[in-house]
Amino acid sequence: MPELPEMENYRIQLSQLLVNKPIHSVTINREKSINISSNDFINHLKGSSIVRIERKAKHLLFHLSTNKILLLHLMLGGWMFYGTEEEKPKRTIQIQLSFGDKHLYFIGLRLGYLHLLTPQECEEELKDLGPEPTYYQFTEANFLDYLQHKRGNIKLKLVDQHFLSGIGNCYSDEICYHAKILPTRKIEDLQEIEQKQLYHSIRFILQSATEIGGYMEHPLYKNDQKTGSYNNHCKVYDMEGTTCSRCQDTIVFIELSSKKCFYCPGCQH
Structure with a gap:
């Protein structure tokens, strides 16, 4: 299961690759990986952009231009790949966010999820997490x-x-x-x-x-x-x-x- 360093590495690299790029289209191949209907999920994301990526514990928070958040937990076996259709791994893709000719593929989300939440819902979801051991306040x-x-x-x-x-x-x-x-x-x-x-x-x-x-x-x-x-x-x-x-x-x-x-x-x- 990805831990803090893996998710922080994802945060750093994806921030350089995705921030402020419009989401042209969304593909949902496994509706259990999201928390609302596929149509609602797609309609909300299409045309929006990721303005900031944050990490909390083993989660990534994709802050959207719509003021909502995509909360990602990869759980056991989950991972991501960013690239063209020709470059993508030969694996089952549960969710795909498309940014022009490149796409962010979410793979192995059998237990993991990508949920669309308000900031308040996201805060409630993560409220029981312990201190962040890499934050400066952790003296x-x-x-x-x-x-x-x-x-x-x-x-x-x-x-x-x-x-x-x-x-x-x-x-x-x-x-x-x-x-x-x-x-x-x-x-x-x-x-x-x-x-x-x-x-x-x-x-x-x-x-x-x-x-x-x-x-x-x-x-x-x-x-x-x-x-x-x-x-x-x-x-x-x-x-x-x-x-x-x-x-x-x-x-x-x-x-x-x-x-x-x-x-x-x-x-x-």
């Missing part, structure tokens, strides 16, 4: 204070969108590895020095992964050399049985409440 002091009344397994708290926004299975494991902390430990058992290290690892991993382009397997457009580059930088995620680059122990895999969890027993404590 070390604020984080330490935030942890004072938090309890639970570190891994499971990191992927809890009510605790922090945008972190999923991959980056929770990479954060714990960078912090040299076992993901199976409890938040309430961390010493202050470990809490501080966890904070700096959250910031470092998410910012680094965003700069690199995240771990998405699929390019956003033809000859896209950035999207997915973080795949080669993972230290523990999906690395079961390989040798730890830091201590040469073996990376192990477990499940925590049905969540994948990878870590190094040699240098995570």
Whole structure:
């Protein structure tokens, strides 16, 4: 599932490609991926333009010239591609927004969605999300204070969108590895020095992964050399049985409440 760095990479690149371009046409191949009738959805979007793209947690918000918002959540398996009809992947397209001879294709939206909402409806939809860990307001002091009344397994708290926004299975494991902390430990058992290290690892991993382009397997457009580059930088995620680059122990895999969890027993404590 795309996490904060993947969605932020999408936001940055799509902002350069789409902002202020009129939407010439819309194609809906799966009505379950939207929240209103296809005709109403198409009629509202046709002729409008995207004036700004915002990210909150794992969502993208396409702010339209009509003052409404397209709220995107790709969920598991969802991705996007921008290009011509000839360039598009040989995959089933659920939704297509056309900008002249180029189109934004929404692919793999079996669980994901693209909903047309008012700003008030969008705010209500996202109101329960936790703090954004890459925002400037997310300071070390604020984080330490935030942890004072938090309890639970570190891994499971990191992927809890009510605790922090945008972190999923991959980056929770990479954060714990960078912090040299076992993901199976409890938040309430961390010493202050470990809490501080966890904070700096959250910031470092998410910012680094965003700069690199995240771990998405699929390019956003033809000859896209950035999207997915973080795949080669993972230290523990999906690395079961390989040798730890830091201590040469073996990376192990477990499940925590049905969540994948990878870590190094040699240098995570």
